[in-house]
Amino acid sequence: MEDSPKADPGKAGNAPQQQAANKPQSGERADQGEAPAPDHYRPDPQAMRDQSTIPAPDVANAKYHHPILAQPPEAPTGLHLTEPAKVAAGVTAVIKSMAFGWSEGGLNRGTRGLLNMNQKDGFDCSSCAWPDPDDHRSVAEFCENGAKATASDADERAAGPEFFARHSLAELSKMTDRDQNNAGRLTHPLVKRPGDNHYSPIEWPAAFQLIADNLNALASPDEAVFYTSGKVPNEPAFLFQLFVRQFGTNNLPDCSNMCHESSGAALSPTLGLGKGSVTLNDIHEAEVIIIIGQNPGTNHPRMLTALQKAKRNGAKIIAVNPLPEAGLLAFKNPQDFMNPLRALGTLLGDGTQITDLFLQVRVDGDMALLRGIMKHLFEAEDLNPGQVADRAFIAEYTTGFEAFEQNIRNTSWEDIEELSGISRAQLLEAANLLARKQKIITCWAMGVTQQRQGVQTIQEIVNLHLLKGAIGKPGAGTCPVRGHSNVQGDRTMGIWEQPTKEFLDALGKEFNFTPPYAHGLDTVESIKAMYKGKTKVFFSLGGNLLGAGPDTEVIAEGMRRQKLTVFVGTKLNRGHLTTGETSLLLPCFTHADVDLQKAGHQMTSCENSMGVVSQNKGVLTPLPGQMMSEVAILAGVAIATLGNRTNIADWVAMTENYDVIRDHIARVIPGFEDFNQKLRRPGGFYLPNGPRERKFTTKNGKANFTATALEKHTVEPDQLILMTVRSHDQFNTTIYDYNDRYRGVHGERRVLFMNRQDMADRSLQAQALIDITSHFEGTRRTVEKFIAVPYDIPRGNVAAYFPEANPLVPVGSVAKVSNTPTSKYVVVTVVPTRKTVGAPLEVRLAAEA
Numbered sequence: 001m002e003d004s005p006k007a008d009p010g011k012a013g014n015a016p017q018q019q020a021a022n023k024p025q026s027g028e029r030a031d032q033g034e035a036p037a038p039d040h041y042r043p044d045p046q047a048m049r050d051q052s053t054i055p056a057p058d059v060a061n062a063k064y065h066h067p068i069l070a071q072p073p074e075a076p077t078g079l080h081l082t083e084p085a086k087v088a089a090g091v092t093a094v095i096k097s098m099a100f101g102w103s104e105g106g107l108n109r110g111t112r113g114l115l116n117m118n119q120k121d122g123f124d125c126s127s128c129a130w131p132d133p134d135d136h137r138s139v140a141e142f143c144e145n146g147a148k149a150t151a152s153d154a155d156e157r158a159a160g161p162e163f164f165a166r167h168s169l170a171e172l173s174k175m176t177d178r179d180q181n182n183a184g185r186l187t188h189p190l191v192k193r194p195g196d197n198h199y200s201p202i203e204w205p206a207a208f209q210l211i212a213d214n215l216n217a218l219a220s221p222d223e224a225v226f227y228t229s230g231k232v233p234n235e236p237a238f239l240f241q242l243f244v245r246q247f248g249t250n251n252l253p254d255c256s257n258m259c260h261e262s263s264g265a266a267l268s269p270t271l272g273l274g275k276g277s278v279t280l281n282d283i284h285e286a287e288v289i290i291i292i293g294q295n296p297g298t299n300h301p302r303m304l305t306a307l308q309k310a311k312r313n314g315a316k317i318i319a320v321n322p323l324p325e326a327g328l329l330a331f332k333n334p335q336d337f338m339n340p341l342r343a344l345g346t347l348l349g350d351g352t353q354i355t356d357l358f359l360q361v362r363v364d365g366d367m368a369l370l371r372g373i374m375k376h377l378f379e380a381e382d383l384n385p386g387q388v389a390d391r392a393f394i395a396e397y398t399t400g401f402e403a404f405e406q407n408i409r410n411t412s413w414e415d416i417e418e419l420s421g422i423s424r425a426q427l428l429e430a431a432n433l434l435a436r437k438q439k440i441i442t443c444w445a446m447g448v449t450q451q452r453q454g455v456q457t458i459q460e461i462v463n464l465h466l467l468k469g470a471i472g473k474p475g476a477g478t479c480p481v482r483g484h485s486n487v488q489g490d491r492t493m494g495i496w497e498q499p500t501k502e503f504l505d506a507l508g509k510e511f512n513f514t515p516p517y518a519h520g521l522d523t524v525e526s527i528k529a530m531y532k533g534k535t536k537v538f539f540s541l542g543g544n545l546l547g548a549g550p551d552t553e554v555i556a557e558g559m560r561r562q563k564l565t566v567f568v569g570t571k572l573n574r575g576h577l578t579t580g581e582t583s584l585l586l587p588c589f590t591h592a593d594v595d596l597q598k599a600g601h602q603m604t605s606c607e608n609s610m611g612v613v614s615q616n617k618g619v620l621t622p623l624p625g626q627m628m629s630e631v632a633i634l635a636g637v638a639i640a641t642l643g644n645r646t647n648i649a650d651w652v653a654m655t656e657n658y659d660v661i662r663d664h665i666a667r668v669i670p671g672f673e674d675f676n677q678k679l680r681r682p683g684g685f686y687l688p689n690g691p692r693e694r695k696f697t698t699k700n701g702k703a704n705f706t707a708t709a710l711e712k713h714t715v716e717p718d719q720l721i722l723m724t725v726r727s728h729d730q731f732n733t734t735i736y737d738y739n740d741r742y743r744g745v746h747g748e749r750r751v752l753f754m755n756r757q758d759m760a761d762r763s764l765q766a767q768a769l770i771d772i773t774s775h776f777e778g779t780r781r782t783v784e785k786f787i788a789v790p791y792d793i794p795r796g797n798v799a800a801y802f803p804e805a806n807p808l809v810p811v812g813s814v815a816k817v818s819n820t821p822t823s824k825y826v827v828v829t830v831v832p833t834r835k836t837v838g839a840p841l842e843v844r845l846a847a848e849a
Contacts (some may be wrong), residue, residue, distance in 0.1 A: 028254065031712050036184050042760075043543050043738065048519065049819065050528050056779035057553035059807045060771075069173040070546060070556035070578045072749075074785045077176065077738050079748035079767065081789065085741060087330040087351040088297035088304060128483060128731070130300045131280045131608040134683055136549060143301035148729070148736045153590035157184030159572055164190060164199040173577045177547070177735040177803070180572045181443075184589035187625025194581045204626065204636065212640035214537050214564040214582075222247030223536045225526045228254040228495050229543030230487025233591070233604035233616055235661045236630035237486070239654065241494040241673075243638040246513055246646050250520030251535075254495050255543055255732075256487055257523035258550075261817040262449035263480040264491070266458035270704045272697035273690050275488060276663050278441055279476035279610050284309045285475035287439040291355075292320040292366055293447025293824075297327015297742060298728045300481055303443075304331040308352045319355040321447065321752070322363050322723065322797055326742040328355050338403050357429055359422050363721045363797045364825045368419035369427065370460040374408045374432030374467060375416070388435050390469025397694060398466050400705035408463075408705040415710065420702055421794050439475030440468055445483070447723070450824040452711075454815040458708040466703055472627070472694035482609040484732060485591070487609030492669065492687070497522045506668045509717030511647070521547060524819050527811050530558030538580065539566040541630065542588075546575035547733035549808035551819035568633055574731065574803075587627040593618040595629045598658035602629070605679055606832075607687065611670075631655055715796075715827055720758065722826040724802040724809070733803055740801075745789065751828065753791035753799040762830060764788050769833040772800070774808035774826050781808050785833055798828065 062070055116528050128145070163183060163621070169192070172180065189207045190199035202210075215224055216219050229236065244252055258263070259339060262273030283289070283306040296303040307317065308331055319328040330351040361369050382389035394401050413424050420427075448454055462478065470476040482488045495504055497520035504515045520537045521529055523545070529535050531554050538559065549555050555578075559565055562580030569576065570590050576583075589595055595602040595618055603617040628636075635655040654660045659676050666675040671687040678685040692695060696703045714723065726732075727740035727749060739746045743753070752772060754764070764770065766788065773782040786800065791798060802823065813822045 002316050045761075048327065053777070053812040054528060054531055054551075054554055056776075056781050056810070057551065057557065057807075059553050060782040060784055062553050062556075065392045065558060066556070067170040067173075068577050069170075070552050070574070071783070071807055072177055072574070073174055074750065075201040076750070076785075077653055077748050079751065079787055081748040081767075082741075082744040082745040082746065084324075084792075085326040087332055088301070088327040090619065101418065101615065101635065102250055106425070128300045128302075128485065130302045131610045131612055132614070132683070134280065134612075135688060145298070145301055145728075145731055149731055150289070150592060151733065152181065152736065153592045154620055155182075155185050155571070156623070157182075158187045159184040159189045160625060161201045162188065166386075168197045169199070169577045169579070170197060172572070173574065176738075177317060177574055177733070178737060180574060181734055181736070183572050185571060185623050185627075186569060186585065187623055187627060187815040188665055189585060189626060190585040192579055192583040192585075199583075199585055202584070204628065205640075207586060208636040208640040209300075210582070210584065211539070211564070211566055211637050213762055214245065215514035215641050222251060222520070223534070224249060225251045225253065225521060225530065225535050225538050227523070227526070227538065227540045227543060228239075228490055229541065230255045230482075230484025231542050231591075232490055232630060233486055233606050234489045234493050234613070234665070235604045235658050236541070236634055237490040237495050238661060238665055239631060239634045239638070241509065242507065243634055243642070245507065245515040246511070246638070246642055248516055249332070249334050250499060250516050250518065251526065252491060252495050252497050253523035253526045254522055255484060255489075255523075255548060256491055256495075257497075257819065258450075258451055258548060258823075259446055259487065260453075260480055261522075262454035262815050262841065263444075263458055266462065267478065267480070270459060270462045270706060271471070271478070271691040271696060272703075274491075274609060275689065276479045276609060276730075277471055277689060277691040278479045279686075279692075280306060282475050282477060283307070283441060283479075284313060285439060286315050286441045287437040287475065288316050288318065288433055288441075289438070290318045290320065290442040292442060292444045292450070294443055294445035294481055295321065295323075295325045295327060295447075295725070296443075297325055297331075297483070298726055299445065299483065301327070303481065304354070305333055307331070307354055308333055311352055311354065316356045317354055317655045318357045318359065318430050318433060320359045320361050320366060320369060322361060322793055323725075323743075323799065324358060324360065326621030357426075357433065359426060360432065360792075360794060362419070362421035362794045363723045365420035365422070366448055366451070366452075367453055367457040367460055367708065368411075368420055370457065370464060371408055371411045371710065372413070372416040372422065372424065372427035373409055373431050373434065373522055374460075374464055375411060375413070375437060376428050377467065378405065378409060380431065380435045389467055390438065394466065397472075397696065397703050398704045398705055399700060400707070401466075404463055408619045411710060415712065417449040419710070419712065434464075434468065437845055438468055438470055440465065440470035441475070441477055441479050443481050443602055445481045447824060449480075449818070450815070450820055450822060452713075452813075452815055452825050453708075454678065454820060454824075455537055455817045456706070456708040462703075463705055466705055467570075471691055471703070477692065480609070486606040488609060488611075489605070489613070490687055492607055493665070494669075497525075503668070510664055510668050513646075522819055524811060524814055524821060527551070527555055527558055530555075530561060533561050536563040537566070538562050538564075538576070541568050542570075544575040544733040546578055547806070550806060550813070550823065551811035552807040554811050561845040568630065571734075572774055575733075586633055587625065587626055588630045588633060589618065589622060591616050591618060592620045592717075593622045593627075594620060597629070597632070597656050597658070599659070602631075602658045603679075604631075604658065604709075605662075605684070605757060611687040611689055612684050613679065613687060615679050631658060631661070718762075718829055719827050720754075720796055720798045720807065720830065722772070722774070722798050722800060722808065722828045723824040724826075725799050726807045727801050730801070748787065749801050750786045750804055751789045751800065753787045753789050753793055754794045754830070755793050756790045757795055758798070759788060764830070764832065766790050768831050771833050772805075772828050772830055774810065774828050776810040776813050776827065779810065781810070783807055788830070798830070
């Protein structure tokens with residue numbers, strides 16, 4: 001077993017570097033205020049969900065039945081393959097960042113946007129939720145993907161009424177997702193009326209009244225669904241849930257339901273808070289970091305800087321992933337090119353090695369892998385009593401240890417090796433890195449949360465930390481790495497279909513109304529309800545449910561069955577085209593836009609993955625047109641819909657000055673006391689975090705070990721397990737380009753990464769044209785004309801990009817408890833594309849007619 005390295009105060013990441021007010025100090029955990037109320041999940045969520053099945057849609061032939069394509073077009077865009085990269089970032093990342101920044105926003109707007117992004121007096125990156133440094137921030141405090149997101153937001157091109165007059169919805173749907181995004185910023189409110197095939201202009205008051213008329217005509221408020229993107233800042237998110245609850249429903253599905261819902265469902269009952277427990281400085285100080293089910297090089301590139309600091313401090317990093325991603329191998333920090341002492345070495349060298357031990361786990365094998373590591377740790381504890389398990393921590397702070405220990409010891413090595421694909425010897429290497437360490441951090445993302453047993457796998461992560469006492473101390477804790485910029489903040493603001501009584505009581509008292517207490521529909525349940533005609537209005541505040549959700553054609557059919565669909569957005573996406581009978585497309589500001597209201601230049605706020613709330617103040621003049629802020633749009637909808645059922649004067653005041661919104665938030669949500677004052681501190685402020693201080697606000701006041709069930713699932717000999725992934729030129733459902741240079745894929749997105757032996761078993765040549773069929777409970781869904789790409793992936797596993805592969809993910813295939821779609825476990829078969837592909841001739845002729 002390896003001993004901990006001695007601390008070196010001269011290395012990066014030491015406590016004196018942090019100067020932000022109200023930060024958790026290194027070496028202590030000063031009280032940050034009362035821990036927020038526990039966000040416990042309902043005890044039996046499955047019993048309250050729709051258990052009926054939805055017929056599998058005819059995915060392959062949908063293009064012949066519907067002139068408006070819900071799926072991206074199949075036409076090839078020009079595949080070119082190179083060797084996968086062995087190092088992330090470097091000069092190429094710098095060049096790409098500048099190229100994107102200037103290509104869409106122009107030299108002046110693009111440069112100004114990049115230089116103000118993630119600065120203490122600037123705006124928050126609209127891409128990922130990785131935290132900013134508390135102290136010094138570089139001039140270029142952004143990554144390549146952040147540059148792409150800001151360039152897209154700063155786009156000088158406009159997709160105004162003339163653009164939509166030229167292009168029908170069917171024509172727009174035949175564009176690639178990249179070209180839809182590159183059409184430009186939405187500038188005017190638009191409407192598609194019954195029977196129309198174009199969006200046309202509408203005035204704002206008429207749009208608000210149209211929404212109000214449709215909502216007020218519903219037999220029940222529960223016939224409406226209100227969806228939210230994680231890009232929405234705190235202030236409009238708070239207003240959105242306030243309006244929805246004053247309207248009378250908790251139908252508030254959001255993108256969290258499809259990503260880190262499994263994290264919240266696992267962390268709340270075990271630790272008392274559905275968020276991570278670490279700070280950025282903890283990453284720097286950790287002795288061992290486990291990165292499991294996460295690809296930081298593409299999805300959270302600035303995380304690589306923190307990992308580099310940790311490595312320079314002596315940390316060991318264990319990477320667990322089915323693919324050997326470039327960002328998990330080595331990193332060339334673009335910031336080093338501005339340092340004369342490091343520039344040449346960075347340019348000519350191999351970069352900083354990130355991973356010390358790479359475990360190429362099978363898809364869905366992470367739980368077995370974690371059990372194997374802990375089984376080794378128990379064996380080490382037997383040989384070295386009191387040196388591996390933190391018995392004092394376990395005795396004082398936890399419950400359930402005996403059942404957990406027995407569960408791990410009873411798990412056979414045969415099951416562990418079979419399910420994980422990792423040998424007992426490799427798992428011993430990982431255990432040896434952990435055995436004598438206590439400063440341990442585990443980071444995870446969608447690769448874990450979107451498994452069938454995502455919740456239980458995260459509970460095993462918690463078990464590992466409780467076993468080691470590796471929580472509530474500097475350099476140790478849990479780190480679910482969130483995706484979109486404010487996805488964590490939106491949940492804090494009350495965007496949740498399962499609100500706590502404490503939150504609703506406070507909200508009702510503050511605004512003098514009785515909120516609905518019955519739980520609403522999450523994303524999967526909303527999709528089902530829309531498809532079955534149980535809802536009539538779908539309102540989306542940002543996002544792209546069609547592109548993000550499972551079972552694309554089921555979502556599309558559900559949209560078509562709505563009386564009204566409302567989309568608030570900044571740029572065109574495919575989700576805006578598959579609509580209800582009537583549809584509104586309403587343009588709003590981005591994070592980068594200046595938001596001028598009656599009280600002056602307004603700011604909003606966002607909460608990052610580590611619970612820091614900081615200001616977001618735009619710097620770019622909005623394009624000419626009729627765009628409005630999200631706050632103003634929501635106020636307009638609320639006033640028109642609720643009338644004298646709400647305090648109209650308060651909605652007006654909140655629109656004119658966002659400080660009024662924050663004063664309300666301060667009285668409703670724990671941790672936001674003196675919100676306006678704290679937000680104006682350079683760098684913002686930390687929210688209370690019970691687990692960070694070993695205050696576990698679970699029902700029993702303890703951190704709870706969990707004895708999970710390790711399930712074994714078998715597949716047919718010709719079947720494979722598919723997981724969906726992002727490309728490097730993509731963030732969430734936004735496609736910036738067709739390339740994925742870290743994996744060596746250029747000019748194409750309809751690819752399937754396959755193990756070479758799996759290809760040989762099916763007599764498939766490299767770049768063969770293939771069809772993919774998913775299998776779930778006797779149903780099939782087929783996507784056509786993908787390209788087989790040989791890749792280093794475990795046998796029996798394949799990977800494809802979303803949203804192209806989302807039609808294969810059944811809406812009924814979900815993780816236990818969290819109800820998250822299992823995009824990381826889809827059973828598929830692969831065959832060569834048929835020479836005659838598509839619907840029968842008479843169906844084609846009917847569609848063309």
